Amino acid sequence: MTTSLSRFGQHIVLFGCGNMASAMLGRWLDAGLDPAQVTAIRPSGKAVANGVKVVTTSAEAPANPDILMIGVKPQMLGDVAEDIARLIGPDTIVLSILAGVTIDDLRGRFPGAAARMRVMPNMPVRTGKGVVGLAGADGKDAARKTITRLMKPLGHVEWIDEENQFDALTALTGSGPAFVYRFVDAMRAGGERLGFDEPTALRLARATLASAAAQLEVSELTPTELAAQVASRGGMTQAGLDVLDEDARLASLMAETLRAARARGRELAALAREGQD
Numbered sequence: 001m002t003t004s005l006s007r008f009g010q011h012i013v014l015f016g017c018g019n020m021a022s023a024m025l026g027r028w029l030d031a032g033l034d035p036a037q038v039t040a041i042r043p044s045g046k047a048v049a050n051g052v053k054v055v056t057t058s059a060e061a062p063a064n065p066d067i068l069m070i071g072v073k074p075q076m077l078g079d080v081a082e083d084i085a086r087l088i089g090p091d092t093i094v095l096s097i098l099a100g101v102t103i104d105d106l107r108g109r110f111p112g113a114a115a116r117m118r119v120m121p122n123m124p125v126r127t128g129k130g131v132v133g134l135a136g137a138d139g140k141d142a143a144r145k146t147i148t149r150l151m152k153p154l155g156h157v158e159w160i161d162e163e164n165q166f167d168a169l170t171a172l173t174g175s176g177p178a179f180v181y182r183f184v185d186a187m188r189a190g191g192e193r194l195g196f197d198e199p200t201a202l203r204l205a206r207a208t209l210a211s212a213a214a215q216l217e218v219s220e221l222t223p224t225e226l227a228a229q230v231a232s233r234g235g236m237t238q239a240g241l242d243v244l245d246e247d248a249r250l251a252s253l254m255a256e257t258l259r260a261a262r263a264r265g266r267e268l269a270a271l272a273r274e275g276q277d
């Protein structure tokens with residue numbers, strides 16, 4: 001599937017265009033999306049990108065767009081749902097990037113749409129090397145194809161068939177970059193303890209992560225196999241791996257980390273449903 005959006009030909013309304021929606025839009029424009037096809041609704045009226053029309057209220061936005069992506073905070077959905085519903089026509093595919101808001105929530109609020117989908121991007125989508133989880137589509141293959149094409153330039157795209165795994169996906173791929181950054185920070189701190197000054201330790205830790213990630217991306221080997229290639233029996237790397245692997249402590253820590261993120265996602269979703277902050 002092509003990653004160019006130069007012939008995408010769908011009109012897109014972004015209902016809310018803050019950090020996340022702007023990151024996605026930035027990459028779509030880099031991939032050739034015509035900015036004249038996009039309208040962003042944001043109360044601040046702040047510009048989003050060259051050639052993209054920004055309006056401050058939904059009344060100024062075109063009705064019945066091909067795609068309407070909701071990018072407000074989850075707890076705001078109740079306040080803006082009526083404004084969104086007014087824009088939706090029978091051909092509109094509704095995308096929601098709101099953590100915790102379910103397909104059933106979307107169906108209940110936007111019954112008139114052609115299809116409804118959940119989208120979970122992560123911040124690196126701006127570089128085209130992000131991860132995008134997708135669920136929903138109301139059984140509409142054409143809608144699924146259109147949205148897969150739109151998401152492809154953002155990075156790795158994964159459809160999740162079981163919506164109840166969406167919170168787990170959010171913990172792994174949405175929050176995941178922050179966990180990896182912490183790991184790099186821990187390598188930086190470890191490097192300092194070995195005597196490097198802070199900037200040098202950070203530079204080396206970052207470059208190590210980038211080099212390992214680049215190899216992981218192109219290699220067909222699993223991370224376990226790649227680690228085994230670096231380590232030789234009785235060598236330095238194996239001595240370090242033995243510390244990480246003792247009582248599976250790194251694996252347990254990561255499992256606990258992901259469980260905590262997923263649990264918080266569920267709590268926030270419940271709060272969003274109750275319309276609280």
Ligand SMILES: NC(=O)c1ccc[n+]([C@@H]2O[C@H](COP(=O)([O-])OP(=O)(O)OC[C@H]3O[C@@H](n4cnc5c(N)ncnc54)[C@H](OP(=O)(O)O)[C@@H]3O)[C@@H](O)[C@H]2O)c1
Nearest residue numbers: 016017018019020042043044071072073074097098099121
């Ligand atoms: N940040 C992430 O890494 C990430 C990852 C995946 C999913 N998400 C999801 O993305 C959503 C947005 O997060 P964010 O970090 O991008 O938040 P954000 O930067 O605060 O953006 C929120 C947007 O909502 C707009 N907005 C507020 N009130 C509105 C109204 N009445 N009508 C229309 N637009 C309105 C804001 O307008 P102004 O621009 O005018 O203030 C802003 O553009 C959340 O639901 C979150 O769950 C975030």
